[in-house]
Amino acid sequence: MLLYLLALNPTDSVTQGFLPAAARLGLSVTVLTDSPAPHQRAYARLPSPPDVLKCDVREFREVVSLISTRRAPNAVFTNSDHLQTQAALAADYFGLPAKNWKATLRAKDKGLLRRHLARCGLDTVWSAELAPGEAAATLTELDVPLPCVVKPREGVASEDVELVDDMDQLVRCCEDVRRRRPGAALVVEEFLVGEQYTLETLGDGTRRHVVCGFRAEPSPPPYFIDAVYEFVPTHPPAVLEQVLAQLDELGVGLGACHTEFIVQADARARIIEVNYRAVGDQTDLMMADLLEIPYFEYVLGVHLGRPLPADLGARTDMRMHNLAVCADRAGTLTEAPGPSDLVSGGVRLSYRPVRALGERHEHYHSNRDFLGLVWAMGQDEEALRRAAAEFVAANRWEITP
Template sequence: MADPGKTVVLIGGRAHREFEVLHDLGYRILYLDKRVPLHLMAWVDVPVDVDTDDWDQVAKVVRDQLDGQAPAAVLTHVEPRIPLMAHLAEQLLPEGRGLTTSAARNCRDKWHTRTVLAAAGLPVPRFGLAEATREAARIARDIGFPVVVKPRDGAGAFGVRRCETVEETRIAAGHVLDEASPDALPGVLVEEYLDGPEYAVQTITRGGKTRVLSVFRQHMTEPPVFVELGYDFPSGLAEDELQVLELLVTSVLDELGVDDWVSHTQVRLCADGFRVVEVNARRPGGRLVEMTEVVSGVDMVDAVSRLALGMPVEEGEPRASLARYRSIVFEEAGTLLYQAPSAGAFPSIVEMEVPSGDQVQPVDHPVGGVYGRILVFADSVEELDRFERRAREALDLRVAPSDDLTWVAAETREFKSCC
């Protein structure tokens, strides 16, 4: 490969925008994944199949492809590959840049996140780590019901469940432990259930200074499972509450060591104030990147790519003062029918993750969840309502009952649940 200094190592990813940004910046892409999908071949310069769980082998592949020279950057937008990205950047780049391995671990390992923040006196739920179902039940009893059981390093609310009893805790913990992938961190996290509205906070940190790009009010299904139903901007928080939230998130990122990077943090507003639920050292999933760009002027895919390259981040102007994001979910199983949406563009974005004619499951079903999303942007609530109504009328969503429903998973559903 010619000119390694103009080559970015990109680990995994499926969204075209992730590839487009790097090419627009003038860089070639060395793409690594366990199995490179056929449709990505046109988007990358050099595709390589490699076991991304074998970090030494991945580093060797990069060195061989670049004749031992350093790439321009190492980047991923995929949650499980963030620690590998940070490791390769420290191994292959001549100077530190972007997310460190320490910060990556602090954010990826939920138990470690809570341990670090609790030691610093920052508000997190009471928690414990269990290696067996009996231990999970004991921790739950010590914390007090209800509790939340979740994988130690999961994403998108997979495997997350609120439990009201010892038996429910044992069952939920057993599912997490039994279904863990070979590369998953050991154990299951049991933590206090936090009651109160939830907020998604998108940030960019550069040179130790954090800027909050967007704060969205997040809507979820009622427990025991947690599936995103939508987001609103503005969040509905008062100005003084926003200031408290911004200070908290800034302190959290500083304590975890996140710098020269982006983040997506989830918090709940409880009776005793804000408490941190998740800290993700990545841009948000779903369409929250587009929502953030419209209300802040910052494209987080472009921003994190520039941060990885050591380039200044570009900022534009906000295009709307109000935004609404609604997930497409269903209460009943059946065959989904709809009219293909037109190309998504401001002030409305509509996308479906499964084709018309596919079978769907209820929102709380283990293989149900989110099947698409509608985003609308405006400067008045009346306009938001009108744009959303038009989008739904054009989509013409219907679910035809089916008495003999056999589930077939659709590989295109990248974001099944939360962001």
């Protein structure tokens, strides 16, 4: 059986999650990407490296055309935020299980998501769009609720997302983002105040499972970096009902979905954004380990038309604490610990580098600033927090300007 996997840059989710799962399922994999060389390097040490073909994967017509010249697919899949609609349209063209392309588009386009939920009467978040080429000063003509959030309409990983307090700052922020992202459309929206959580779901088109969730501790304003994640086996029923109702209206069904939302003081759940793919930044890898389920096989299976079991068989007695080590300035990483796996006092701790020694990066004020991720697993939540903090305190990350 043949799986076509669409990708832009290599990711841990694909390299360490989906490709090994595909091998366990007996699938042959062909990766379609606009940048083959990084993928070939990333997969070189895998026992069964996939074929890698160059393709303009942002254009679904090119994807369909290339696949049609080769062996017929059994599934077309992507875990990229940017390529969900292209994969959905290509899968549908070949008569394969496919996500609803309208749902993938609503999830990707943050302005469209806000308008759709408002029209359905489920939630109205004040928002406005700044079209490509439109002067940021036009926002001063609107009754913008302050403080507010500026974000790229189709951005990911909290990149160029910023909280602003007044109109002058709003205009400057939009102009700054425009310099970094020429031609990008921006969304300005109401700042949602409350506790931040995620919901991880998985559906086969008929049945949808709530896999788990996480409580997030974002970095201090004005930026939104998810520096801490803590495992939440389940959310309160009233909160879960609200989030699932909004996902239903958006059309989210088949496959994995990672939803970020705020719970306000009155227990009202309000969606921040919907990422119609598996949770990233290695969280999916640790989640599968913690729950002891073949998560990646399940995700690929539904794209092959296989139903999910009535019970995923997830373990429920364990807890997990994630602490991200973030760069605080631009420069070259000159000192950092290597990968670690430690077990002590009922805590299993893993550290995985995200940035390699010798790499130079700008300061992004986003998840792209991650230097490494500390994961602590066990049954005592306080012990997990303490173990992660002690690991960070005992090690050194040095950035040279």
